Amino acid sequence: MSAVETQAIPLGGPGLAQERRLVTAIPGPRSRDLLARKAAAVAAGVGHTVPIAAVAAGGGVVVDADGNSLIDLGSGIAVTSVGNAHPRVVEAVQRQAAQFTHTCFMISPYEGYVEVAEALNRVTPGAFEKKSALFNSGAEAVENAVKIARKFTGRQAVVAFDHAYHGRTNLTMALTAKSMPYKSGFGPFAAEVYRAPASYPLRDGLSGEAAAARAIDVIEKQVGAANLAAVIIEPIQGEGGFIVPAEGFLPAIAAWCRDNGVVFIADEVQTGFARTGAMFASELFGVEPDLVTTAKGIAAGLPLAAVTGRADIMDASHVGGLGGTYGGNPIACAAALASFEAFENDGLVERAREIGEVLASRLEAMRAGDPRIAEVRGRGAMMAIEFVDAEGRPDAALAGAVARASIANGVIVLTCGTHGNVIRFLPPLSIGDALLHEGLDVVAAALAANRQEVNS
Numbered sequence: 001m002s003a004v005e006t007q008a009i010p011l012g013g014p015g016l017a018q019e020r021r022l023v024t025a026i027p028g029p030r031s032r033d034l035l036a037r038k039a040a041a042v043a044a045g046v047g048h049t050v051p052i053a054a055v056a057a058g059g060g061v062v063v064d065a066d067g068n069s070l071i072d073l074g075s076g077i078a079v080t081s082v083g084n085a086h087p088r089v090v091e092a093v094q095r096q097a098a099q100f101t102h103t104c105f106m107i108s109p110y111e112g113y114v115e116v117a118e119a120l121n122r123v124t125p126g127a128f129e130k131k132s133a134l135f136n137s138g139a140e141a142v143e144n145a146v147k148i149a150r151k152f153t154g155r156q157a158v159v160a161f162d163h164a165y166h167g168r169t170n171l172t173m174a175l176t177a178k179s180m181p182y183k184s185g186f187g188p189f190a191a192e193v194y195r196a197p198a199s200y201p202l203r204d205g206l207s208g209e210a211a212a213a214r215a216i217d218v219i220e221k222q223v224g225a226a227n228l229a230a231v232i233i234e235p236i237q238g239e240g241g242f243i244v245p246a247e248g249f250l251p252a253i254a255a256w257c258r259d260n261g262v263v264f265i266a267d268e269v270q271t272g273f274a275r276t277g278a279m280f281a282s283e284l285f286g287v288e289p290d291l292v293t294t295a296k297g298i299a300a301g302l303p304l305a306a307v308t309g310r311a312d313i314m315d316a317s318h319v320g321g322l323g324g325t326y327g328g329n330p331i332a333c334a335a336a337l338a339s340f341e342a343f344e345n346d347g348l349v350e351r352a353r354e355i356g357e358v359l360a361s362r363l364e365a366m367r368a369g370d371p372r373i374a375e376v377r378g379r380g381a382m383m384a385i386e387f388v389d390a391e392g393r394p395d396a397a398l399a400g401a402v403a404r405a406s407i408a409n410g411v412i413v414l415t416c417g418t419h420g421n422v423i424r425f426l427p428p429l430s431i432g433d434a435l436l437h438e439g440l441d442v443v444a445a446a447l448a449a450n451r452q453e454v455n456s
């Protein structure tokens with residue numbers, strides 16, 4: 001066996017050496033072996049961004065089977081916000097797994113589920129009486145929010161926005177805007193889903209009020225408030241490009257919903273749980289959604305999702321209308337409760353704000369004097385840069401090249417955007433400043449090297 005093959009796999013968590021370390025090219029031989037087995041055994045439609053075999057992660061790094069240590073600026077898509085293998089989470093999961101792994105909450109209820117519901121009712125925006133229901137994935141939470149809104153209003157239509165991403169199930173594909181790769185060839189899609197123009201200040205130049213008026217006009221003319229059960233929107237659009245709506249857009253849409261008996265659903269699956277420097281992004285825009293969908297950051301990677309909102313709306317369904325075999329699994333609930341403790345006791349909302357200040361200043365410095373970066377935007381530890389070509393058109397090739405070069409140099413970054421021309425930064429809130437700066441140094445160097453290549 002080679003030295004690489006005999007090397008011990010480290011335990012994850014914050015004790016993992018917090019360093020960028022490349023001992024092979026990416027992917028190294030052991031990662032290449034796993035990727036070959038993946039290609040043979042796993043359906044081709046399940047892609048991957050970072051060509052490694054992950055074996056441990058924690059703090060701000062992901063370690064691969066070859067012993068490379070990559071700086072993590074993606075958190076597995078905004079999931080491991082408290083940090084991978086966080087000690088509180090590991091302990092809670094181990095304890096719960098040793099007690100019981102499943103009863104089905106619809107058969108024999110248990111305290112963990114109720115505690116998660118109580119916590120969500122407390123921490124989500126709005127002082128009104130709330131209730132929650134737990135599910136397994138963000139898409140499932142969105143499906144259930146729509147079910148609940150339809151039952152409550154007795155209406156069928158749902159409005160989603162340009163650049164929206166709500167998941168990959170049939171209803172959520174219909175709600176999602178982008179065809180490739182999420183929808184192409186997978187139709188027909190669910191009925192009674194309509195699309196309104198979003199607020200995208202870089203591209204539309206509209207004030208929040210003007211963008212909301214434009215959207216409301218489309219909704220009133222093409223759907224009609226009397227037919228509309230719900231409007232669903234991400235307070236900051238995630239997969240669509242980390243698009244921050246103009247000031248006033250979300251409150252105007254929420255007010256119109258209130259005036260017309262339409263349920264206003266904030267999809268906070270990506271923005272939730274301290275990510276944006278607030279517990280929920282809705283708070284940043286002064287809106288109190290009727291329903292909030294959550295998942296991703298809720299349980300440090302254990303599969304859990306929720307719908308939380310006004311008690312009268314949440315109670316609209318008959319008994320047995322909501323649920324699922326695994327929804328609110330006890331181990332996932334234990335992980336969520338440990339995560340909530342970390343969010344509240346480890347000062348992670350404040351940490352997200354600090355990370356946001358570092359990201360904003362470093363990314364603005366990259367943008368200064370570089371016309372290829374059209375905009376730096378986002379909030380807290382959810383920031384992005386949008387790339388354009390010399391004519392101001394979306395430049396997906398550049399975003400892809402910079403992301404690939406960063407990964408090859410040991411920094412995990414993700415792209416996004418309707419046009420694929422955005423690089424997003426979603427570091428775990430457990431990352432240290434030194435590692436964060438080093439990760440951004442690598443991205444900046446990849447961007448500079450790309451310009452030299454083009455010019456030579």
Ligand SMILES: *Cc1c(COP(=O)(O)O)cnc(C)c1O
Nearest residue numbers: 137138139165166167238269270
């Ligand atoms: C990721 C995401 C979803 C879907 O969540 P899954 O857990 O992948 O089903 C829904 N909405 C938003 C805003 C997301 O970012």
